[in-house]
Amino acid sequence: MKKISKKAILKDCKIDCKEVTIEDGVKLENVYIKAKSLVVHKNSVLFSCKLFSEGSIIIGKDCTIKENTVVNAFRGITIGDRTIIDRDVMIGGMQSQHSEIYVGNDCVILYRSYLNTTRKITIGNKVGIGGYCLIFTHSSWPNVLEGAPFKFKEVIIEDKVWLPWNVTVFPGAVIRKNAILGGGSVVTGDISENVFAAGVPAKIIKKNTNITRSKKHQILIEIIRDYHGYANEFLGIKNNLIETKKEIRIRFDEASIVFCKDFLGIKKSDIVLGFTIPKTVKNKFEWIEFDSLTSNVKSSVGKKFLMFIKRYGIRII
Numbered sequence: 001m002k003k004i005s006k007k008a009i010l011k012d013c014k015i016d017c018k019e020v021t022i023e024d025g026v027k028l029e030n031v032y033i034k035a036k037s038l039v040v041h042k043n044s045v046l047f048s049c050k051l052f053s054e055g056s057i058i059i060g061k062d063c064t065i066k067e068n069t070v071v072n073a074f075r076g077i078t079i080g081d082r083t084i085i086d087r088d089v090m091i092g093g094m095q096s097q098h099s100e101i102y103v104g105n106d107c108v109i110l111y112r113s114y115l116n117t118t119r120k121i122t123i124g125n126k127v128g129i130g131g132y133c134l135i136f137t138h139s140s141w142p143n144v145l146e147g148a149p150f151k152f153k154e155v156i157i158e159d160k161v162w163l164p165w166n167v168t169v170f171p172g173a174v175i176r177k178n179a180i181l182g183g184g185s186v187v188t189g190d191i192s193e194n195v196f197a198a199g200v201p202a203k204i205i206k207k208n209t210n211i212t213r214s215k216k217h218q219i220l221i222e223i224i225r226d227y228h229g230y231a232n233e234f235l236g237i238k239n240n241l242i243e244t245k246k247e248i249r250i251r252f253d254e255a256s257i258v259f260c261k262d263f264l265g266i267k268k269s270d271i272v273l274g275f276t277i278p279k280t281v282k283n284k285f286e287w288i289e290f291d292s293l294t295s296n297v298k299s300s301v302g303k304k305f306l307m308f309i310k311r312y313g314i315r316i317i
Contacts, residue, residue: 044064058077133167293316
């Protein structure tokens with residue numbers, strides 16, 4: 001049974017599946033998919049990639065899988081909403097009855113990373129995996145009957161973990177939520193939550209600590225100043241930066257981005273930034289709220305700013 005939306009675009013694709021559901025806004029170009037069943041949710045884009053499974057393949061909404069990427073997992077493939085898999089990523093290798101890959105929402109797996117799915121790999125929400133990372137679920141080569149080491153075990157990476165470039169993860173590793181690894185590290189066992197770990201093998205260097213509200217304000221002001229220059233010089237969108245004791249404002253022709261202490265003096269075309277924004281303000285203006293990581297933005301000015309702050313790890317829904 002095949003249910004393919006008339007609002008989906010499929011070009012030069014081969015889909016070898018008994019059951020297919022492709023929703024509105026999906027774009028598939030030069031894609032080969034083989035599985036028992038396939039579901040691609042709204043607005044996802046797959047380009048020049050290949051996906052293989054003897055089970056189900058589920059792609060969440062607003063996902064991107066880029067060119068030359070291969071995903072192979074015998075039992076099943078699940079990719080969460082708004083997740084990006086960069087070009088030249090390889091997910092697969094030697095298969096078994098345990099082979100499976102699960103990736104949560106709002107994740108990214110960058111350029112030329114390799115994830116071995118001999119056993120299951122589970123990746124939580126909001127996980128960042130940098131380029132050239134290696135994740136293994138099996139390790140063997142010399143004859144084990146002659147005393148050579150071997151290991152076959154799943155890997156678990158919990159929510160909000162960051163693996164920068166060139167991190168290697170060995171079979172059986174569990175990386176707990178909010179952990180950050182140093183570049184070039186090798187993970188051989190468990191990494192506790194809320195820590196920074198680095199080295200070969202990776203060891204805990206320090207615990208991650210929450211920053212004060214005052215420090216958050218300082219960082220946000222730095223980001224706003226950075227965006228002022230970025231919009232002017234890189235995007236070529238003229239704007240003026242205005243700073244007073246009560247607010248910092250970037251004024252564009254069509255709207256302004258403003259961060260203020262008391263929400264007084266806000267104008268009709270303002271896009272209001274804040275950590276906790278009163279409902280009375282939310283009902284009247286476009287807004288971006290950093291504590292809840294939510295927004296109500298319709299203007300191009302606001303959307304460009306939302307895209308920009310992703311480089312600081314701030315991903316607003």
